[in-house]
Amino acid sequence: MQRVPNDHPVELVAPDISPYREGNTGVPYFTSFDSGQAGPHVALTALVHGNELCGAIALDHLLRAEVRPQSGCLTLGFVNTDAYGAFDPEDPTTSRFVDEDFNRLWSPAILGGSRQSCELTRAREIWPLIDTVDHLLDIHSMQNRTPPLMMAGPLDKSLELARAIATPHFVVRDSGHAAGPRLRDYGGFAEAFSPRSALLVECGQHWEETSAAVAIDAAYRFLLHFGLVDEELAGPHLLPLPASQAVIAVDRAVTVETDRFEFVQDFRGLEVLAEGDPIGMDGDRPVTAPYDDCVLIMPSRRLWPGQTAVRLGRIERGEPAAG
Ligand SMILES: [Zn+2]
Structure with a gap:
């Protein structure tokens, strides 16, 4: 492996x-x-x-x-x-x-x-x-x-x-x-x-x-x-319940295409980017945030072709609080 x-x-x-x-x-x-x-x-x-x-x-x-x-x-x-x-x-x-x-x-x-x-x-x-x-x-x-x-x-x-x-x-x-x-x-x-x-x-x-x-x-x-x-x-x-829940709608995955995918920084997940902010380089191709308030979900360290590098989503607004 x-x-x-x-x-x-x-x-x-x-x-x-x-x-x-x-x-x-x-x-x-x-x-x-x-x-x-x-x-x-x-x-x-x-x-x-x-x-x-x-x-x-x-x-x-x-x-x-x-x-x-x-x-x-x-x-x-x-x-x-x-x-x-x-x-x-x-x-x-x-x-x-x-x-x-x-x-x-x-x-x-x-x-x-x-x-x-x-x-x-x-x-x-x-x-x-x-x-x-x-x-x-x-x-x-x-x-x-x-x-x-x-x-x-x-x-x-x-x-x-x-x-x-x-x-x-x-x-x-x-x-x-x-x-x-x-x-x-x-x-x-x-x-x-x-x-x-x-x-x-x-x-x-x-x-x-x-x-x-x-x-x-x-x-x-x-x-x-x-x-x-x-x-x-x-x-x-049981642990105490959170005061509310926030729903993040993932609308795309960044799938690694080359054997040279690198993130531009040490993302840990749940970072919020603006449209055009750099995410990484897949070989010579820059990967950028496609929209404002773009949330990174579970950036991976398993960066080889066909794998999910990171998923991108938006926080859904106007959701009723649960819990
Ligand atoms: Zn698992």
Whole structure:
């Protein structure tokens, strides 16, 4: 794998997930608890990217605390366990994936195709179970130390869900990556008229201590919203809600075209640029902000052809405050 520069300390400890390998679903590292009562099938997933520790910590917390749904069915899944198995705090960037990004594979054409990789094998193993999930929270973290983001996708139904969860402050409406669809964009999750829904929460920097508390908070709030747990159970693990939410509508991605993409400065995300402000150089081509109040979303350090360098959006004005 190509190396990625890192200047962030590893404050979190990667939990031992080996006790969860067996699971009870037939899919290794996936465990389901059926309440026996009516209600939705809610899944929380972690480690779609193998070096994003906070989701694993949140699921480990729920499993250790023996949280069980009072209605519906709860599934807890550790996803890219091969990549996670290679996590090394001395070299924490290299275990994002084994062969390819797990979160660019989620279309029936790719999953049902003939191409092979470590991640495709795991995705095909999980795929039938994902088809039974009504509501998914996929827990991630970011390369840079920026505030948490709820990635809601482009549809109104997911924005409404993000508002109902009421945290974090920043909600991003986005349509993913040129390199392929994410788990949260799969099937009914991304169909306007399907009752299924999904959110992806970015809890902070990959190894920053606060990201674990954000992940645990998001997990409980998602379960609370769908009635799987009650306030009494969730309350002690919740963080204060933000006073409001700001919605950033991503309207384009800057996809790297050459093997010489460089940002003009060390962007960390959520910077606001004016029209024409320089963003970077892609080979000899300058990349500039296409409009005023242009917000940079998750600038990447994985700057090779076909990858998303950064996504651009605008803060939607006149949104009612949530929470
Ligand atoms: Zn991720």
